[in-house]
Amino acid sequence: MKVLVAVKRVVDYNVKVRAKADGSDVELNNVKMSINPFCEIAVEEAVRLKEKGVATEVIAVSVGATQSQEQIRTALALGADRGILVEADGRLEPLAIAKCLKAIVDKEQPQLVLLGKQAIDGDNNQTGQMLAALMGAGQATFASELVIEGDSAKVTREVDGGLQTLALTLPAVVTTDLRLNEPRYASLPNIMKAKKKPLDVTNAAELGVDVAPRTEQLSVEPPAERAAGIKVADVGELLDKLKNEAKVI
Amino acid sequence: MSVLILAEHDNATLNAATLNAVTAALQIDSSVDILVAGNGCQGAADSAAQVAGIGKVLVADNAAYDHALAEAVAPLVAELAANYSHVIASATTTGKNVLPRVGALLDVQPISDISAVIDASTFKRPVYAGNVIATVKSNDAIKVLTVRGTAFDAAPATGGSAAVEAVGAAHASATSSFVGEEVAKSDRPDLTAAGIVVSGGRGMGNGENFEMLYSIADKLGAAVGASRAAVDAGFVPNDMQVGQTGKIVAPDLYIAVGISGAIQHLAGMKDSKVIAAINKDEEAPIFSVADYGLVADLFQALPEFESGL
Numbered sequence: 001m002k003v004l005v006a007v008k009r010v011v012d013y014n015v016k017v018r019a020k021a022d023g024s025d026v027e028l029n030n031v032k033m034s035i036n037p038f039c040e041i042a043v044e045e046a047v048r049l050k051e052k053g054v055a056t057e058v059i060a061v062s063v064g065a066t067q068s069q070e071q072i073r074t075a076l077a078l079g080a081d082r083g084i085l086v087e088a089d090g091r092l093e094p095l096a097i098a099k100c101l102k103a104i105v106d107k108e109q110p111q112l113v114l115l116g117k118q119a120i121d122g123d124n125n126q127t128g129q130m131l132a133a134l135m136g137a138g139q140a141t142f143a144s145e146l147v148i149e150g151d152s153a154k155v156t157r158e159v160d161g162g163l164q165t166l167a168l169t170l171p172a173v174v175t176t177d178l179r180l181n182e183p184r185y186a187s188l189p190n191i192m193k194a195k196k197k198p199l200d201v202t203n204a205a206e207l208g209v210d211v212a213p214r215t216e217q218l219s220v221e222p223p224a225e226r227a228a229g230i231k232v233a234d235v236g237e238l239l240d241k242l243k244n245e246a247k248v249i
Numbered sequence: 250m251s252v253l254i255l256a257e258h259d260n261a262t263l264n265a266a267t268l269n270a271v272t273a274a275l276q277i278d279s280s281v282d283i284l285v286a287g288n289g290c291q292g293a294a295d296s297a298a299q300v301a302g303i304g305k306v307l308v309a310d311n312a313a314y315d316h317a318l319a320e321a322v323a324p325l326v327a328e329l330a331a332n333y334s335h336v337i338a339s340a341t342t343t344g345k346n347v348l349p350r351v352g353a354l355l356d357v358q359p360i361s362d363i364s365a366v367i368d369a370s371t372f373k374r375p376v377y378a379g380n381v382i383a384t385v386k387s388n389d390a391i392k393v394l395t396v397r398g399t400a401f402d403a404a405p406a407t408g409g410s411a412a413v414e415a416v417g418a419a420h421a422s423a424t425s426s427f428v429g430e431e432v433a434k435s436d437r438p439d440l441t442a443a444g445i446v447v448s449g450g451r452g453m454g455n456g457e458n459f460e461m462l463y464s465i466a467d468k469l470g471a472a473v474g475a476s477r478a479a480v481d482a483g484f485v486p487n488d489m490q491v492g493q494t495g496k497i498v499a500p501d502l503y504i505a506v507g508i509s510g511a512i513q514h515l516a517g518m519k520d521s522k523v524i525a526a527i528n529k530d531e532e533a534p535i536f537s538v539a540d541y542g543l544v545a546d547l548f549q550a551l552p553e554f555e556s557g558l
Binding site for chain 1: 319320323341345346348350353359361362371375376378379381384386387422423426427429439445469477480481487488490493494496502512525527531537541545550557
């Protein structure tokens with residue numbers, strides 16, 4: 001069974017992102033970029049499926065600028081077999097990315113597509129669901145457990161208030177939540193080996209996908225600041241303030 | 250222009266988050282209909298009809314819509330969307346699961362998690378874990394939106410008398426089926442609806458120590474939450490996580506215990522009316538948003554706090 005994993009190049013999760021002074025966009029010059037943490041969990045899950053003998057090949061695909069090759073190499077170092085970059089510039093929206101991924105799915109015919117539940121830049125939480133719709137396939141978002149049984153996938157999802165388990169007919173789309181697994185660290189030999197793994201580059205136009213944005217980002221601004229309050233000396237004062245000043249308990 | 254809201258419900262009653270979505274919808278246009286798709290969902294449809302400001306309740310009552318499978322509900326919503334300018338759902342796990350699928354079926358780029366309505370096409374939404382608020386304009390013919398519940402007041406649950414109308418042929422899911430669910434059993438209020446939330450972070454040390462928070466929560470009638478660090482460390486389940494990638498809460502009182510205050514966490518709770526923080530590190534970022542900060546060892550402070558209630 002072939003598994004396709006989508007990876008996205010995003011600002012590293014340790015970077016504190018700020019709006020540019022003119023409010024046109026966020027400041028992304030000279031900031032560290034990394035693989036989106038939820039995508040890393042998706043790669044790990046795909047590699048584990050291969051190690052269990054369930055998956056035969058793991059293909060890492062990214063849609064984005066040329067530099068996204070770095071994140072594909074990261075996925076290859078974690079154990080993916082080969083990579084595909086769909087080159088596209090500008091502000092890429094989830095719908096455009098889902099269409100590019102659909103074109104790759106048509107070519108590669110994977111039985112399972114794994115994605116992160118959301119990217120930590122746009123926080124959209126859309127691409128997997130949209131890809132599933134375009135494929136006419138079943139979807140399981142926010143996965144915390146994934147078991148492949150023959151031609152179906154049993155997926156436990158983290159939903160508000162608990163867990164839900166679905167059975168999906170393959171091919172299917174699964175998006176990962178935090179607790180699905182703990183991604184490994186790439187070893188140095190694996191990082192070296194990853195440099196020699198195949199990485200094909202195509203682009204959105206070649207795939208016949210229109211990636212023109214449907215929305216405009218008019219401005220960005222810092223969130224409203226919440227003023228710091230006071231420090232209280234002890235538990236007694238804290239209780240007193242909550243009861244008599246804030247009147248919330 | 251008119252707005253269609255996809256209701257979230259358990260067939261018997263409407264989920265409280267839907268009332269926040271109603272308020273957002275009414276800020277866009279005064280003509281707001283609500284879709285209740287479920288299995289034996291007359292109860293939910295009746296409560297939707299009483300919500301103030303609703304024009305019409307559309308009911309799709311069919312076994313196909315049980316458990317709100319995205320593969321079944323999305324085609325129904327996409328079909329009905331032809332009569333509307335906007336399709337809206339709450340940014341809950343159900344809304345986030347279904348609406349992007351609707352967007353793709355309509356060839357529309359949805360806008361997730363809106364926190365303000367500027368005009369009928371322009372919305373604000375938090376991005377980069379809440380570090381930045383973006384103002385985004387949609388150029389699609391139909392706007393597909395999910396709504397951050399804490400950013401909008403709940404619409405009155407009663408006072409309306411909308412007409413109830415049955416709609417749509419069933420779109421059963423051919424690619425997915427419901428196997429089972431494990432609903433977290435708790436006598437405490439729901440995290441996103443609770444008036445008081447007590448949350449613990451990595452400083453709690455382990456899952457057993459959360460018992461201290463549970464007993465305080467029970468005295469206060471509060472819900473218990475956790476930071477992502479505490480969830481990652483395996484102290485508590487993921488459904489307790491408060492933060493940008495977890496639940497967004499805005500209670501009257503939020504008590505953060507042993508939580509340093511990573512931006513990821515702050516994004517999920519900083520709209521709380523009153524924030525109290527207990528942390529032994531006086532430099533912890535949580536103090537920069539706390540109305541009342543106590544620099545103390547939580548293992549001494551919590552028992553004292555509980556006995557003082």
